[in-house]
Amino acid sequence: xxxxxxxxxxxxxxxxxxxxxxxxxxxxxxxxxxxxxxxxxxxxxxxxxxxxxxxxxxxxxxxxxxxxxxxxxxxxxxxxxxxxxxxxxxxxxxxxxxxxxxxxxxxxxxxxxxxxxxxxxxxxxxxxxxxxxxxxxxxxxxxxxxxxxxxxxxxxxxxxxxxxxxxxxxxxxxxxxxxxxxxxxxxxxxxxxxxxxxxxxxxxxxxxxxxxxxxxxxxxxxxxxxxxxxxxxxxxxxxxxxxxxxxxxxxxxxxxxxxxxxxxxxxxxxxxxxxxxxxxxxxxxxxxxxxxxxxxxxxxxxxxxxxxxxxxxxxxxxxxxxxxxxxxxxxxxxxxxxxxxxxxxxxxxxxxxxxxxxxxxxxxxxxxxxxxxxxxxxxxxxxxxxxxxxxxxxxxxxxxxxxxxxxxxxxxxxxxxxxxxxxxxxxxxxxxxxxxxxxxxxxxxxxxxxxxxxxxxxxxxxxxxxxxxxxxxxxxxxxxxxxxx
Numbered sequence: 001x002x003x004x005x006x007x008x009x010x011x012x013x014x015x016x017x018x019x020x021x022x023x024x025x026x027x028x029x030x031x032x033x034x035x036x037x038x039x040x041x042x043x044x045x046x047x048x049x050x051x052x053x054x055x056x057x058x059x060x061x062x063x064x065x066x067x068x069x070x071x072x073x074x075x076x077x078x079x080x081x082x083x084x085x086x087x088x089x090x091x092x093x094x095x096x097x098x099x100x101x102x103x104x105x106x107x108x109x110x111x112x113x114x115x116x117x118x119x120x121x122x123x124x125x126x127x128x129x130x131x132x133x134x135x136x137x138x139x140x141x142x143x144x145x146x147x148x149x150x151x152x153x154x155x156x157x158x159x160x161x162x163x164x165x166x167x168x169x170x171x172x173x174x175x176x177x178x179x180x181x182x183x184x185x186x187x188x189x190x191x192x193x194x195x196x197x198x199x200x201x202x203x204x205x206x207x208x209x210x211x212x213x214x215x216x217x218x219x220x221x222x223x224x225x226x227x228x229x230x231x232x233x234x235x236x237x238x239x240x241x242x243x244x245x246x247x248x249x250x251x252x253x254x255x256x257x258x259x260x261x262x263x264x265x266x267x268x269x270x271x272x273x274x275x276x277x278x279x280x281x282x283x284x285x286x287x288x289x290x291x292x293x294x295x296x297x298x299x300x301x302x303x304x305x306x307x308x309x310x311x312x313x314x315x316x317x318x319x320x321x322x323x324x325x326x327x328x329x330x331x332x333x334x335x336x337x338x339x340x341x342x343x344x345x346x347x348x349x350x351x352x353x354x355x356x357x358x359x360x361x362x363x364x365x366x367x368x369x370x371x372x373x374x375x376x377x378x379x380x381x382x383x384x385x386x387x388x389x390x391x392x393x394x395x396x397x398x399x400x401x402x403x404x405x406x407x408x409x410x411x412x413x414x415x416x417x418x419x420x421x422x423x424x425x426x427x428x429x430x431x432x433x434x435x436x437x438x439x440x441x442x443x444x445x446x447x448x449x450x451x452x453x454x455x456x457x458x459x460x461x462x463x464x465x466x467x468x469x470x471x472x473x474x475x476x477x478x479x480x481x482x483x484x485x
Contacts, residue, residue: 055083059096066099074110077103078122085125094129101126101137110140120159123166135170142167142175157196160186164208171211180218184209187221194228199235202228203243206250213253222254226263236266241277244270245285252292265301268293272305278312283322286313290334297337307343310335314346320354325361328354329369336376348380352389362392367402371410371417378417390417391424398429403437408444411437412452412459419459431463435472445479453480 058080062068072080077100084093084100104110119141126138155163160183167180186193187205197205202225209218209225229236229247239247248267251260271277271289281289286309293302293309313319313331323331328351335344335351355362355373365373370393377390397403397414406414415434421427438445438456448456453476460473 059092062096062099069099069103081125088128101133104137120162124162127166127169139175161201161204165204168208168211184217184221199238203246210250210253223259226259229263241280245288248292249288252295255295268301268305287327287330291330294334294337310343310347325365329372332376333372339379349383349385352385355389367406371414374417375413378420381420394430395426403433415459419462422462435469438472450483
């Protein structure tokens with residue numbers, strides 16, 4: 001016990017290198033029975049045991065003296081990230097990790113000797129935190145690996161899953177994308193690698209692959225993983241609520257692939273039949289499941305699962321509070337697909353109340369989400385809460401330049417929604433702005449189908465006394481006539 005205490009003291013008081021060496025020494029050679037027991041406990045539950053206390057001490061040491069990072073070897077920096085990442089939710093660990101990430105980014109001589117497994121774990125740790133510094137450190141690590149003799153090709157199933165999941169966090173970075181596609185190719189072509197994956201690892205792989213869903217190799221890998229879930233019932237049944245939501249959401253990116261559809265139907269059946277599973281979903285999980293299920297609204301099992309999730313949403317204040325603006329829009333966009341269902345209508349009303357009560361949230365929504373919410377809420381405009389929220393969003397649409405940036409699809413859907421609330425002044429103002437866009441945007445008008453042209457004209461007819469709406473409608477009518485000839 002005294003020896004362990006002395007190591008804690010050295011961690012807190014020693015220089016950076018000695019501190020980390022002490023932590024590693026205890027992990028590698030815990031000579032005291034107390035330390036052995038604590039590290040055994042820690043392996044089963046990272047939230048307990050002396051390792052957590054020592055990691056905190058190491059983090060505190062770096063936070064008090066960031067210059068101590070310069071005294072760490074390259075290997076110590078990456079080892080530090082691995083340990084701090086196990087308690088990524090603690091602010092002191094995140095702050096210390098930022099110092100380590102800064103060293104990776106800024107030190108041109110940084111060249112760690114990492115195995116494929118260590119690289120995967122290091123990237124996984126960096127992906128646990130949001131922020132530019134962690135993104136830059138990830139890209140720097142991958143760039144080093146890309147230019148060295150080390151490759152992702154030696155990674156086993158667990159490391160491939162961790163790497164893909166981490167790379168997907170920074171999917172817009174070209175370096176991450178290239179490495180992600182390389183791993184996707186391995187998954188698509190190596191049956192033994194896929195067979196080595198457990199349920200959590202399949203979910204992590206799919207989560208990463210879905211970030212580049214338009215890439216053929218990711219689609220192929222996703223379909224093969226879907227088959228793995230379908231043909232291994234024990235694997236499908238082992239998925240926890242977060243993994244069910246992750247798999248369903250990712251596979252829905254390839255909603256026209258037969259294998260992906262078949263697996264999604266199995267997951268939908270599990271959601272519909274398992275009340276405990278539905279109760280265990282958090283806000284993110286419900287939003288992801290609803291978004292995915294809405295791809296197959298005509299499938300009875302998807303409708304059943306979606307409506308049961310709507311019931312959960314309508315009756316859980318805690319769940320509603322977990323949703324940010326983007327996920328509220330996602331839920332509304334899905335629920336409106338079953339707009340005649342009482343549970344979906346009730347959930348829509350609860351989401352509307354949340355939007356109405358939170359001005360900053362409404363103002364954080366970008367154009368696409370405003371259009372999606374407006375379309376759904378206007379469908380239930382007879383409900384007082386939905387009517388109020390729709391008018392508030394109309395006011396936002398009219399007073400913000402977002403009407404200039406909406407896609408043609410969202411211009412049309414917004415106009416149709418506004419036409420259901422034509423008596424409200426903010427809705428009339430928003431319709432005028434969209435009419436102005438239609439009148440001035442030749443490319444938008446010429447890209448509309450005949451049905452879309454008709455829909456726009458019917459919506460604009462609600463404001464036939466408004467000059468700009470009439471001008472826009474006249475232009476659209478001319479295009480309809482031209483299409484007939």
